[in-house]
Amino acid sequence: MADRPPPFSPLLLLVKLALLLCVLLVLWLGGGTLYRAAVKLLGLAPPPSHTVQLHLLGSSPGGAWRLNPLQSDVQVQPGQFVQLMYELRNDSPYFATVQAIPQYSPATAAAYVQKLHCFCFAEQRFAPGQTRRFPVVLVLDKKLPAALHSITLSYLLQGRPA
Structure with a gap:
Protein backbone atom coordinates (compact mmCIF):
# COMPACT_ATOMS: atom_id res chain seq x y z
CA MET A 1 0.00 0.00 0.00
CA GLY A 43 -5.94 45.14 32.86
CA LEU A 44 -2.86 43.95 34.73
CA ALA A 45 -0.84 46.60 36.52
CA PRO A 46 2.93 46.47 36.24
CA PRO A 47 4.79 46.44 39.54
CA PRO A 48 5.11 49.98 40.91
CA SER A 49 8.57 51.47 40.81
CA HIS A 50 9.67 54.25 43.06
CA THR A 51 12.44 56.79 42.97
CA VAL A 52 15.09 56.95 45.67
CA GLN A 53 17.02 60.11 46.51
CA LEU A 54 20.71 59.19 46.79
CA HIS A 55 22.62 61.78 48.87
CA LEU A 56 26.40 61.78 48.36
CA LEU A 57 28.63 63.18 51.07
CA GLY A 58 32.30 64.08 51.01
CA SER A 59 34.76 63.96 53.87
CA SER A 60 38.09 65.40 54.94
CA PRO A 61 39.25 63.71 58.15
CA GLY A 62 42.22 65.39 59.78
CA GLY A 63 42.73 67.73 56.84
CA ALA A 64 45.16 65.37 55.03
CA TRP A 65 42.56 64.11 52.56
CA ARG A 66 39.64 65.72 50.74
CA LEU A 67 36.92 63.59 49.20
CA ASN A 68 34.14 65.34 47.28
CA PRO A 69 31.35 63.93 45.14
CA LEU A 70 30.97 65.77 41.82
CA GLN A 71 27.20 65.66 42.33
CA SER A 72 25.50 65.82 45.71
CA ASP A 73 22.07 64.31 44.99
CA VAL A 74 20.93 61.79 42.40
CA GLN A 75 17.44 60.40 41.71
CA VAL A 76 17.69 56.62 41.24
CA GLN A 77 15.14 53.93 40.43
CA PRO A 78 15.76 50.41 41.74
CA GLY A 79 17.30 48.31 38.97
CA GLN A 80 18.84 51.34 37.24
CA PHE A 81 22.63 51.46 36.82
CA VAL A 82 24.14 54.71 38.06
CA GLN A 83 27.61 56.16 37.58
CA LEU A 84 28.81 58.66 40.17
CA MET A 85 32.10 60.56 40.26
CA TYR A 86 34.24 61.38 43.30
CA GLU A 87 37.33 63.55 43.53
CA LEU A 88 39.98 62.58 46.06
CA ARG A 89 42.95 64.79 46.99
CA ASN A 90 46.01 64.17 49.14
CA ASP A 91 46.68 67.51 50.87
CA SER A 92 49.68 66.21 52.78
CA PRO A 93 53.30 66.89 51.74
CA TYR A 94 53.95 63.11 51.72
CA PHE A 95 53.27 60.13 49.50
CA ALA A 96 50.35 58.35 51.12
CA THR A 97 47.89 55.52 50.68
CA VAL A 98 44.21 55.69 51.52
CA GLN A 99 41.42 53.13 51.77
CA ALA A 100 37.81 54.33 51.43
CA ILE A 101 35.17 52.46 53.42
CA PRO A 102 31.56 53.03 52.35
CA GLN A 103 28.92 53.95 54.92
CA TYR A 104 25.17 54.06 54.40
CA SER A 105 22.35 55.79 56.19
CA PRO A 106 20.09 54.16 57.06
CA ALA A 107 22.44 51.24 57.68
CA THR A 108 19.83 48.77 56.35
CA ALA A 109 20.25 50.32 52.87
CA ALA A 110 23.67 48.64 52.52
CA ALA A 111 21.98 45.32 51.76
CA TYR A 112 20.26 46.85 48.70
CA VAL A 113 23.23 48.71 47.14
CA GLN A 114 25.43 46.66 44.82
CA LYS A 115 28.63 48.39 43.75
CA LEU A 116 30.02 47.15 40.46
CA HIS A 117 33.00 49.50 40.32
CA CYS A 118 34.39 51.57 43.17
CA PHE A 119 37.65 53.15 44.30
CA CYS A 120 36.80 51.65 47.70
CA PHE A 121 37.62 48.14 46.43
CA ALA A 122 41.38 48.74 46.77
CA GLU A 123 43.87 51.03 48.46
CA GLN A 124 44.76 54.13 46.45
CA ARG A 125 48.32 55.54 46.39
CA PHE A 126 48.80 59.31 46.01
CA ALA A 127 51.72 61.69 45.56
CA PRO A 128 51.82 64.87 47.67
CA GLY A 129 49.09 67.26 46.51
CA GLN A 130 47.78 64.80 43.91
CA THR A 131 44.09 64.91 42.93
CA ARG A 132 42.31 62.07 41.12
CA ARG A 133 38.74 61.40 40.02
CA PHE A 134 37.13 58.03 40.49
CA PRO A 135 33.91 56.61 39.02
CA VAL A 136 31.55 54.60 41.21
CA VAL A 137 29.04 52.36 39.40
CA LEU A 138 26.20 50.95 41.43
CA VAL A 139 22.68 49.61 41.17
CA LEU A 140 19.93 49.54 43.76
CA ASP A 141 18.33 46.14 44.20
CA LYS A 142 14.79 45.93 42.82
CA LYS A 143 13.78 44.40 46.17
CA LEU A 144 14.50 47.72 47.91
CA PRO A 145 11.57 48.40 50.27
CA ALA A 146 9.15 50.97 48.85
CA ALA A 147 9.20 52.78 52.20
CA LEU A 148 12.89 53.64 51.68
CA HIS A 149 12.92 56.93 49.75
CA SER A 150 16.33 58.30 50.70
CA ILE A 151 19.83 56.81 51.08
CA THR A 152 22.97 58.66 52.12
CA LEU A 153 26.31 57.35 50.87
CA SER A 154 29.52 58.54 52.52
CA TYR A 155 33.04 57.18 52.84
CA LEU A 156 35.30 56.85 55.84
CA LEU A 157 38.89 57.46 54.68
CA GLN A 158 41.69 55.56 56.37
CA GLY A 159 45.04 57.01 55.36
CA ARG A 160 48.54 55.77 56.06
CA PRO A 161 52.01 56.82 54.92
CA ALA A 162 53.18 55.06 51.78
Missing part, protein backbone atom coordinates in the same frame (compact mmCIF):
# COMPACT_ATOMS: atom_id res chain seq x y z
CA ALA A 2 1.41 3.37 -1.03
CA ASP A 3 1.74 6.19 1.46
CA ARG A 4 -0.97 8.71 0.86
CA PRO A 5 -0.79 12.31 2.01
CA PRO A 6 -3.11 13.18 4.87
CA PRO A 7 -6.45 14.56 3.83
CA PHE A 8 -6.76 18.34 3.47
CA SER A 9 -8.12 19.97 6.63
CA PRO A 10 -9.26 23.60 6.53
CA LEU A 11 -9.17 23.75 10.36
CA LEU A 12 -5.50 22.68 10.45
CA LEU A 13 -4.68 25.30 7.82
CA LEU A 14 -6.41 27.99 9.92
CA VAL A 15 -4.45 27.00 13.05
CA LYS A 16 -1.16 27.10 11.14
CA LEU A 17 -1.97 30.52 9.66
CA ALA A 18 -2.95 31.90 13.08
CA LEU A 19 0.29 30.61 14.59
CA LEU A 20 2.30 32.16 11.74
CA LEU A 21 0.46 35.46 12.23
CA CYS A 22 1.29 35.43 15.97
CA VAL A 23 4.99 34.80 15.28
CA LEU A 24 5.09 37.62 12.71
CA LEU A 25 3.29 39.95 15.12
CA VAL A 26 5.81 39.24 17.88
CA LEU A 27 8.70 39.83 15.47
CA TRP A 28 7.14 43.05 14.18
CA LEU A 29 6.12 44.56 17.53
CA GLY A 30 8.95 43.25 19.65
CA GLY A 31 8.55 41.41 22.94
CA GLY A 32 8.39 44.52 25.16
CA THR A 33 5.64 46.18 23.12
CA LEU A 34 3.62 42.98 23.02
CA TYR A 35 4.02 42.56 26.79
CA ARG A 36 2.84 46.14 27.44
CA ALA A 37 -0.11 45.63 25.09
CA ALA A 38 -1.10 42.40 26.87
CA VAL A 39 -0.80 44.09 30.28
CA LYS A 40 -3.03 46.94 29.11
CA LEU A 41 -5.51 44.64 27.36
CA LEU A 42 -5.82 42.29 30.35
Whole structure:
Protein backbone atom coordinates (compact mmCIF):
# COMPACT_ATOMS: atom_id res chain seq x y z
CA MET A 1 0.00 0.00 0.00
CA ALA A 2 1.41 3.37 -1.03
CA ASP A 3 1.74 6.19 1.46
CA ARG A 4 -0.97 8.71 0.86
CA PRO A 5 -0.79 12.31 2.01
CA PRO A 6 -3.11 13.18 4.87
CA PRO A 7 -6.45 14.56 3.83
CA PHE A 8 -6.76 18.34 3.47
CA SER A 9 -8.12 19.97 6.63
CA PRO A 10 -9.26 23.60 6.53
CA LEU A 11 -9.17 23.75 10.36
CA LEU A 12 -5.50 22.68 10.45
CA LEU A 13 -4.68 25.30 7.82
CA LEU A 14 -6.41 27.99 9.92
CA VAL A 15 -4.45 27.00 13.05
CA LYS A 16 -1.16 27.10 11.14
CA LEU A 17 -1.97 30.52 9.66
CA ALA A 18 -2.95 31.90 13.08
CA LEU A 19 0.29 30.61 14.59
CA LEU A 20 2.30 32.16 11.74
CA LEU A 21 0.46 35.46 12.23
CA CYS A 22 1.29 35.43 15.97
CA VAL A 23 4.99 34.80 15.28
CA LEU A 24 5.09 37.62 12.71
CA LEU A 25 3.29 39.95 15.12
CA VAL A 26 5.81 39.24 17.88
CA LEU A 27 8.70 39.83 15.47
CA TRP A 28 7.14 43.05 14.18
CA LEU A 29 6.12 44.56 17.53
CA GLY A 30 8.95 43.25 19.65
CA GLY A 31 8.55 41.41 22.94
CA GLY A 32 8.39 44.52 25.16
CA THR A 33 5.64 46.18 23.12
CA LEU A 34 3.62 42.98 23.02
CA TYR A 35 4.02 42.56 26.79
CA ARG A 36 2.84 46.14 27.44
CA ALA A 37 -0.11 45.63 25.09
CA ALA A 38 -1.10 42.40 26.87
CA VAL A 39 -0.80 44.09 30.28
CA LYS A 40 -3.03 46.94 29.11
CA LEU A 41 -5.51 44.64 27.36
CA LEU A 42 -5.82 42.29 30.35
CA GLY A 43 -5.94 45.14 32.86
CA LEU A 44 -2.86 43.95 34.73
CA ALA A 45 -0.84 46.60 36.52
CA PRO A 46 2.93 46.47 36.24
CA PRO A 47 4.79 46.44 39.54
CA PRO A 48 5.11 49.98 40.91
CA SER A 49 8.57 51.47 40.81
CA HIS A 50 9.67 54.25 43.06
CA THR A 51 12.44 56.79 42.97
CA VAL A 52 15.09 56.95 45.67
CA GLN A 53 17.02 60.11 46.51
CA LEU A 54 20.71 59.19 46.79
CA HIS A 55 22.62 61.78 48.87
CA LEU A 56 26.40 61.78 48.36
CA LEU A 57 28.63 63.18 51.07
CA GLY A 58 32.30 64.08 51.01
CA SER A 59 34.76 63.96 53.87
CA SER A 60 38.09 65.40 54.94
CA PRO A 61 39.25 63.71 58.15
CA GLY A 62 42.22 65.39 59.78
CA GLY A 63 42.73 67.73 56.84
CA ALA A 64 45.16 65.37 55.03
CA TRP A 65 42.56 64.11 52.56
CA ARG A 66 39.64 65.72 50.74
CA LEU A 67 36.92 63.59 49.20
CA ASN A 68 34.14 65.34 47.28
CA PRO A 69 31.35 63.93 45.14
CA LEU A 70 30.97 65.77 41.82
CA GLN A 71 27.20 65.66 42.33
CA SER A 72 25.50 65.82 45.71
CA ASP A 73 22.07 64.31 44.99
CA VAL A 74 20.93 61.79 42.40
CA GLN A 75 17.44 60.40 41.71
CA VAL A 76 17.69 56.62 41.24
CA GLN A 77 15.14 53.93 40.43
CA PRO A 78 15.76 50.41 41.74
CA GLY A 79 17.30 48.31 38.97
CA GLN A 80 18.84 51.34 37.24
CA PHE A 81 22.63 51.46 36.82
CA VAL A 82 24.14 54.71 38.06
CA GLN A 83 27.61 56.16 37.58
CA LEU A 84 28.81 58.66 40.17
CA MET A 85 32.10 60.56 40.26
CA TYR A 86 34.24 61.38 43.30
CA GLU A 87 37.33 63.55 43.53
CA LEU A 88 39.98 62.58 46.06
CA ARG A 89 42.95 64.79 46.99
CA ASN A 90 46.01 64.17 49.14
CA ASP A 91 46.68 67.51 50.87
CA SER A 92 49.68 66.21 52.78
CA PRO A 93 53.30 66.89 51.74
CA TYR A 94 53.95 63.11 51.72
CA PHE A 95 53.27 60.13 49.50
CA ALA A 96 50.35 58.35 51.12
CA THR A 97 47.89 55.52 50.68
CA VAL A 98 44.21 55.69 51.52
CA GLN A 99 41.42 53.13 51.77
CA ALA A 100 37.81 54.33 51.43
CA ILE A 101 35.17 52.46 53.42
CA PRO A 102 31.56 53.03 52.35
CA GLN A 103 28.92 53.95 54.92
CA TYR A 104 25.17 54.06 54.40
CA SER A 105 22.35 55.79 56.19
CA PRO A 106 20.09 54.16 57.06
CA ALA A 107 22.44 51.24 57.68
CA THR A 108 19.83 48.77 56.35
CA ALA A 109 20.25 50.32 52.87
CA ALA A 110 23.67 48.64 52.52
CA ALA A 111 21.98 45.32 51.76
CA TYR A 112 20.26 46.85 48.70
CA VAL A 113 23.23 48.71 47.14
CA GLN A 114 25.43 46.66 44.82
CA LYS A 115 28.63 48.39 43.75
CA LEU A 116 30.02 47.15 40.46
CA HIS A 117 33.00 49.50 40.32
CA CYS A 118 34.39 51.57 43.17
CA PHE A 119 37.65 53.15 44.30
CA CYS A 120 36.80 51.65 47.70
CA PHE A 121 37.62 48.14 46.43
CA ALA A 122 41.38 48.74 46.77
CA GLU A 123 43.87 51.03 48.46
CA GLN A 124 44.76 54.13 46.45
CA ARG A 125 48.32 55.54 46.39
CA PHE A 126 48.80 59.31 46.01
CA ALA A 127 51.72 61.69 45.56
CA PRO A 128 51.82 64.87 47.67
CA GLY A 129 49.09 67.26 46.51
CA GLN A 130 47.78 64.80 43.91
CA THR A 131 44.09 64.91 42.93
CA ARG A 132 42.31 62.07 41.12
CA ARG A 133 38.74 61.40 40.02
CA PHE A 134 37.13 58.03 40.49
CA PRO A 135 33.91 56.61 39.02
CA VAL A 136 31.55 54.60 41.21
CA VAL A 137 29.04 52.36 39.40
CA LEU A 138 26.20 50.95 41.43
CA VAL A 139 22.68 49.61 41.17
CA LEU A 140 19.93 49.54 43.76
CA ASP A 141 18.33 46.14 44.20
CA LYS A 142 14.79 45.93 42.82
CA LYS A 143 13.78 44.40 46.17
CA LEU A 144 14.50 47.72 47.91
CA PRO A 145 11.57 48.40 50.27
CA ALA A 146 9.15 50.97 48.85
CA ALA A 147 9.20 52.78 52.20
CA LEU A 148 12.89 53.64 51.68
CA HIS A 149 12.92 56.93 49.75
CA SER A 150 16.33 58.30 50.70
CA ILE A 151 19.83 56.81 51.08
CA THR A 152 22.97 58.66 52.12
CA LEU A 153 26.31 57.35 50.87
CA SER A 154 29.52 58.54 52.52
CA TYR A 155 33.04 57.18 52.84
CA LEU A 156 35.30 56.85 55.84
CA LEU A 157 38.89 57.46 54.68
CA GLN A 158 41.69 55.56 56.37
CA GLY A 159 45.04 57.01 55.36
CA ARG A 160 48.54 55.77 56.06
CA PRO A 161 52.01 56.82 54.92
CA ALA A 162 53.18 55.06 51.78
